[in-house]
Amino acid sequence: MSVLIVIPARHASTRYPGKPLVELKGASGEARSLIRRSWDAATAVSGVDHVVVATEDERIRDHAQDFGAEVVMTSEKCRNGTERCAEAVKVLGVTPEIIVNFQGDAPLTPTWFVEDLVAGLRADPDADVATPVLRCTGRMRADLLADRKAGRVGGTTAVFGHDGQALYFSKEVIPYAADEFGPDDLSPVYHHVGVYAYRPGALNAYPQWSEGVLEKLEGLEQLRFLERGGKVLCVEVKSRGRQFWELNNPGDVSRLEAMMRAMGLD
Template sequence: MSVLILIPARYASSRYPGKPLVGLKGASGETRSLIRRSWEAAMAVQGADHVAVATDDERIRDHAQAFGARVIMTSPDCRNGTERCAEAMTAFDDRPEIVVNLQGDAPLTPAWFVEDLIAGLRADPAADVATPVLRCTGQMRNDLLADRMAGRVGGTTAVFGHDRQALYFSKEVIPYAGENYGPDDPSPVYHHVGVYAYRPSALAAYPTWSEGTLEKLEGLEQLRFLERGRRLLCVEVEARGRQFWELNNPQDVTRLETMMKQMEID
């Protein structure tokens, strides 16, 4: 086995309980759950050997199995999706070359984001983990700022060095970039896309580390790798005309459905 895609999903989200089972209406009017749409996004990735949902909730398990997904039950003690993926990986007899964490709240993740991510990790043997970043247009940056001004925790931004090694991730909009950006202007802000590709050894080590201070403050699981000195590669991906947003808050349902209608995604 070469590439394993896992979709961690939990029912008891602090910001949005029951989020994986929330319905999203596509362009044709058909409503399918968030977890199903995330699974369909994973199934579209070329080169993936296995795709499975990892959850600790029977409601999510039953729903996912009903639409044909393989489900791996994990402990309710997993503190985040990375820990859930680390546990789920042990259900496979053969250790994969790469484990991908495609989080269950990102149904608009294009297949090429994940394919480029896998290629990026393979091309950098020194990297323990890789994650995609998408350069924000002025409008996307303005949307992120609007969320923060309204007191909502929306998307995550990333900053990285010349070698693409991550320096920091934040739920604040970083770096500071002034105010004068038109809707279609490229900005220096990069939106972090919530997908990860791990070397199995780094993933297996992750649950053995205690939560770091920055991880706790930001609520961002990937910061544990940085606080432990692990190399986390940022792979820039291209939108190719696609809009991208994650479902973080109930208000995002309407935003995602509008995007799906505009992009004619069923």
């Protein structure tokens, strides 16, 4: 097997319990669950051999199986999606070349984000993990800043070196910039797209490490790799006119639905 996509879907979310089963209405008004939309997005990616949903919850399992998804049951003890992916791979008993963690709360993730991500990891043999970053327009940056000002944990931002190696990820809007940017102007802020591509060795090692200090403070699983000296490659992706946002809070439902209407996505 070359590429395996795992969609981790946890019912007991701290910020939004039951989030994978929340319904979103597309442009036509049809309502589909978040996990169904994430499954549809993941299975549309080219060059993938296998897609599974990994969950700890029977309600998610039953719902996913109803729409035809393959489901792997994982432990309630998994602390984040990366640990759930690692356990799912063990349950499946496979060793793919690359494992992709396709977040179950990002149904607007375009196929080329994942395709470019896999290509980026293959092109850099020194990287343990790769993850996409999207350069923010002034409008996107303003939305991130508005969430923080309102006390909401919204999107994550990333900073990286000239070689693409991640320096840090944060739920704060970094880097700081005193300048204002027009709605369609490019800003120096990069929105971290919550998808990961792992090499098997890095993914297998991850659950054996204790939770890192920065990981715990930020609530960002990828920081465990950085704290252990791993190389996390940031792969810049292009929006190609597509809007992107994750479902982090209940208020994001209406935002995603508005984006789907604007893009004509069912």
